[in-house]
Amino acid sequence: MYWRLPDGLEWDGVTLNGLIANAYGVSRTVKGQIEGGPTWMGSQAFDINAKVDAETFARWSHMTQAQVDEERQAMIRSLLTDRFRFRFHHETRKVYLFFIAAVTNGFIAA
Numbered sequence: 001m002y003w004r005l006p007d008g009l010e011w012d013g014v015t016l017n018g019l020i021a022n023a024y025g026v027s028r029t030v031k032g033q034i035e036g037g038p039t040w041m042g043s044q045a046f047d048i049n050a051k052v053d054a055e056t057f058a059r060w061s062h063m064t065q066a067q068v069d070e071e072r073q074a075m076i077r078s079l080l081t082d083r084f085r086f087r088f089h090h091e092t093r094k095v096y097l098f099f100i101a102a103v104t105n106g107f108i109a110a
Contacts, residue, residue, distance in 0.1 A: 004068075004069075004072065005051075006057065006060070006061075007051055007052055007057045007060075008049070008050045008051040008052050008072075008075075009048070009049075009050050009072055009075070009076075010048065010049045010050075011046070011047065011048040011049075012047050013045040013046075013047065014045060014046055014047075014048060015041060015042055015043065015044065015045055015046070016037070016040075016041040016042075016044070016046070016080075016084065017034050017041050017042045019046075019048075019076055019079070019080060020034055020041075020080065020086070020088075021033075021034060022073065022076055023073050023076035023077045023080055024073075024077070024088075025073070032095075048079070050075055050076075050079065052075070056071075
């Protein structure tokens with residue numbers, strides 16, 4: 001369970017894969033976007049309670065929610081680096097995409 005708190009964030013039962021997905025804006029519904037690492041990354045759960053200092057809290061009160069969320073993501077990236085010694089790289093891959101579209105006389109696969 002994830003809560004955005006005014007002065008930080010709190011997570012109960014989050015996996016390392018979940019943290020990575022949140023920190024880098026990766027959709028958790030698309031399999032294969034996070035690869036590598038030990039198997040426990042997707043199964044071992046952690047409880048996290050991260051707080052910010054008073055200065056950051058005051059600054060957040062004058063920001064949009066999207067701006068605050070970007071800073072929260074940066075907090076999570078810092079936590080991944082500091083606590084898990086996390087390193088990553090981006091790569092472009094060709095993937096196949098299928099979707100179903102509704103039409104007047106039923107469905108067609110595209």
